[in-house]
Amino acid sequence: METGIEHIINIGRHQKINWTLLSLIGAGVLIIGAIFGSVATANGWINGSGGRTVPIYVSSDSEVNQQITLSGGFSAIAKAVTPTVVTITVKSRARQSQMPSFLDPFRDFFDRPDQQPDEDAPRRRVVPRTPPQGPGPLRPSGVGSGVIVSQDGYILTNNHVVDGADKVEVELSDRRQFTAKVIGVDAPSDVAVIKIEASNLPSLVIGDSEKVQVGDIVLAVGNPLGIGQTVTMGIISAKSRRSPAGDNTTYEDFLQTDAAINRGNSGGALVNLRGEMIGIPSQILSQTGGNIGIGFAIPSRMARTVMDQLISNGKVRRGKLGVIVDPVDPEIARQFGYKGVDGAFVQDVEKGQPADLAGVRAGDIITEFQGVPIKERDQLRNLASSTQPGTSVKFKIWREGSERELTAKLAEVTLARAPDQTGENESASGSNLLSGVRVDNITPDLAQRLNLASSIRGVIVMEVDPETAAASALRRGDVIESINRVNVTNIAEFNSAMQKAGKKEVLLRVHRGGVSRYIVIQTQE
Structure with missing residues (x-):
């Protein structure tokens, strides 16, 4: 009996050629060719001499040519990017993750060799076997990916890749191996920076994720399931996604992609057709642990902001306005006479915090922050948190039919959580007109x-x-x-x-x- 992989490999050895099927495929190729030809001609992609080129505009320091053939385009990008993506092996005596547990169907996909899917409970989080107690010997506890971002050895990856590691080893695409030093980690954004002692390394250009559009073609580069460096292709499926498992201690603004990514891709590179990194793969949506075409990457702008602070200060400081906000849903908008659903609805204002001192009230709708229109709640939180504490900021609020501009000096975020309060077995009395x-x-x-x-x-x-x-x-x-x-x-x-x-x-x-x-x-x- 063949295994699944053997079956795929051997299927060509004993299959007959279906000429009818080939004819239909050939006709289909001709139709596709005709459609592409008309589009290419209209866009000037086919020149008078019959040569076919697709313009892919790249940054000046990229190795990708300005004009490349369609067939060789992706391979040129892969050739330029793959030397900058590394494999990270983590060794631990006792692994303790500080990241919030990603409750199914969301999972991180750091490839842990001692994790196996639980087929009887596909919606349950895969739990590693308990490591032996005491110091014990170092043993491999996971394999992930990272991206070289400077010639002198700084590497960007995920926090959950190196979290709790006693030793971090890095293997370059040329098979050279190094022991890395953890420069800094930031659990709320799931970003970490490590460094190896090397020079003249190939480094990846960090692009601007704010310029990414839904539908853009992207490549994902990493080491899925520890099988070796792999490149896959997809598109940007959505922007500004947030994990249902996220809470008020995490900062998420994910790019969603259907490029095939799996466990082990964590910390790798999501690149655009300019050969620039625009995201770091971090999570997948799956009930089985495998890829189903829904992956999430930390946008490069957020990752770079965190990285710069970790390298400079070893920690991240975030600005705080001091408001509790929710999306503007239609019912709330109707009750307050607000037209539309853009903005962040202020549910509560923290006493003595910047928003309170600036005059913000519960029931206000924040419509703009530092000149940027606010479309939804998380956008405001991410904009404020990416601004340094002590910065004076201007923002606009809508209140009782009119808009006004306020100014506040941001405080600093702390990671304290309010407890979830519930009663025990209280007796009840009284009645009201709210049914039930x-x-x-x-x-x-x-x-x-x-x-x-x-x-x-x-x-x-x-x-x-x-x-x-x-x-x-x-x-x-x-x-x-x-x-x-x-x-x-x-x-x-x-x-x-x-x-x-x-x-x-x-x-x-x-x-x-x-x-x-x-x-x-x-x-x-």
Whole structure:
């Protein structure tokens, strides 16, 4: 019996030629050729002498020719890029990952030799075998990729590739091997910089990921599954993607690509047709651990910003505006009279932080930051975080039908998380007109159990009927602070506000986990 690979290799040895099929294929090639010929002629790709060239414009220091043939174009790019991509082997005595666990279907694809897919539970995160306790000998614990970005040996890779390593070894494309020093790591962006002692190395030009467009052709270069350096081709499928596993401690603005990438590609290069790196492969979307055409790369602009700080300071400092923001959904926009869904909706403002001092209020919509129009929430967060703390910035907000410009001096991001607060077995009393929801007044006992600050005013959600619309937005332990922008401090005020609402939907301000947010609830008649 042949294995899958043997079957692929041997299939040509005992297959008959199907002339009818070949004829159909030939006709198809002629049709494709005719279509390409008309497009190429219209764009001036076919010259009068019959020569065929496709213009691929490259940076001046690239080895790729200015005019290259279509058949040789990708090979020329690969030839220029592959010497700059290295294989990274990590050795550890006890591996401890500090990266957030990428819950399925998202997985990192750092190729760990002791990880095997769990076929009985394809949606479960693959867990490495527990390493022996104590110091023990160094042993290989993973294989990933990296990109040489300077002739003197600086290499860009993923944090999760070198995280927890006791020894990092680098193999160049010419088979030379080096022991690398970890210069700095940044878990929130999953970027790391290592260095080898060498000179006159080939280095990859870092392009501008902001200029990348959906549909652009890209090549992915890395060492998938430890089989050796591999080049695959695809396109940019989407921009500004975020992992569902991400949280408020991660910074993500992924480029999505269908170029085939697998475990081991982590830290490699995603390059454009100019031979420039525009991304670092970091995650894939998969329920099996293998490639299904949905890969994610850290954009080069973010990677370069982090890299420069790691090389200069050994750590990354990020600016902070001090607002809790959400996307502008249609329901919120309608409640506030805002047209469109662009911008970042301010759910809460941190007391004493730059936004608070600048005059930002909950319910404002931030529409511009440092001259850049804000399309969605994460864009604002990434722009602020890529700006140094202490920088004076200008931004625009929309409030009550008009736009105004504010100025703030950014604070510095800290990585503290607010706890997720829930109640235990509280008794319930009172009633309200929000179908399926029961609330109670805040008592000293409930406030202590929920760890509520003394400044929090409202009513506590005691029970939510799972069969009602409210169940999708409210849960036990939430504090409802206002209804349709009218503050409520007890059950009587809550019921009165609900009676005055008189709508099929209500706007609530809800406190949960140390943060207050606006949400829209559909009432039932």
